[in-house]
Amino acid sequence: MMADAGSSVLVEKEFPKSERKKTSYDVIIIGAGPAGYTAGIYCSRAKYDTLILSGILPGGQLVNTTEVENYPGFENGIMGPDLMMTIRKQTERMGTTIIDDEVVNVDFRHKPFKILTASEEYDCRAVIIATGASPRKLGLEGEMTFGGRGVSYCATCDGPFFRNQELAVVGGGDSAIEEATFLTKFASKVHLVHRRDTLKASKIMQERAFANSKIQFHWDSEVVEIIGEQKVNGVTIKNLKNEQKTSLPVGGIFVAIGHTPNTKIFEKQVELDSQGYVVLKNHTRTSVEGVFAAGDVHDHRYRQAITAAGFGCMAAIDVDRYLTENK
Known part of the structure; x- marks a missing residue:
């Protein structure tokens, strides 16, 4: 979902003041699957100004799934795309801003963190990586x-x-x-x-x-x-x-020939294991203070929508604790 821009150097963009968008947030979530949307719900409910950058194809792997019958709350099952649209609407109702734009580069070496998309540059106090993994x-x-x-x-x-x-x-x-x-x-x-x-x-x-x-x-x-x-x-x-x-x-x-985590743009930014999955140091914290991860981007054991959503909740709670401790 997320493209590789190659270089880790961000290019400053100039916009006339009249055209400049809101680009600074408390929390930016990269990825819009069950983990990303759930993290958005929790961060927004905690009163943080939260942005989700969904990528070109929001919804994660479930948008390519027909009937889902193992996600709690749907007695008769639900189509994968319908489930993700329902969760997206709930996330937006909580106050999360969702932009369907593709992240092409990040800079986690300095604070505030900078995130570059195909059309804009954003900065934030905390990041949740929820870009998932793609089956081979x-x-x-x-x-x-x-x-x-x-x-x-x-x-x-x-x-x-x-x-x-x-x-x-x-x-x-x-x-x-x-x-x-x-x-x-x-x-x-x-x-x-x-x-x-x-x-x-x-x-x-x-x-x-x-x-x-x-x-x-x-x-x-x-x-x-x-x-x-x-x-x-x-x-x-x-x-x-x-x-x-x-x-x-x-x-x-x-x-069943394996999965590839969508972490190419995070190389040299956070620690990855030999397979490319994000390494967690303490619950959902990555090797960079203020950067967290949730879902299949680090979980190569369970890989379920419900576990991804659970990790999204955990990451948001950890973000809240981090931001509270680092006012």
Whole structure:
């Protein structure tokens, strides 16, 4: 969602006074998924002048999701885009300013912090990074065509929609094995497709998967086509050693080859781990005093909308304590 501007040097922009916008805030939240919106609600209720810079596609990963039935408060479920629009309206009602602009650079080395978007420069006393993470994709045309209609990147989110169907899981690491094992609760069979002849997952997870009669392994193979009309009804896999292609009659495909945190612009600004996730020092605090993080941008374990929202709440409370202590 957030673009990389390359250099960390901010360029001063000149605007006539009559055209100058409000650019100084108490708190600026970068990102507008469940974490960002929730943080906005809490910061605004605490009477802080709060701005959310949502990026070009506000709403996070849920805007690409169809029905959401595991978010509390919606007895009959809710469509992902509708959920995010509902939370956005609530955030705005609390007094948060939301601007759909893309952050291209930040400067956390000096206070007040500076944040540069595609059209404006802002400064603030505290920052919450809530830019989330993006699932790695296979690069197949069918991923876009059948997104939310059989192609998924979260078994915990979407598994219950595929009861008594055959499913495919792509990957060989802990995430893939965990997702395949979880899906056996609902699926009649799970086809695990892996490019190698051995798994990268931990030994105990491998043992559980090998002992599960519902999981069928397809070694040295990759998915080359996703088949369907209104929704997914099959995939074609190719054996990388003999080039033989096989069709699998699955109702859904779960891609579990990892996530990429949206943290490119924060390199050399806050501490990131080897995978690019923001490192938290104390609850939601980053390596820079006054800069906090919430949601999938640091959480590579749970990756749920409700946990992201929870982290947004926590970050806002920590911001309140920080600003109170540093008047």
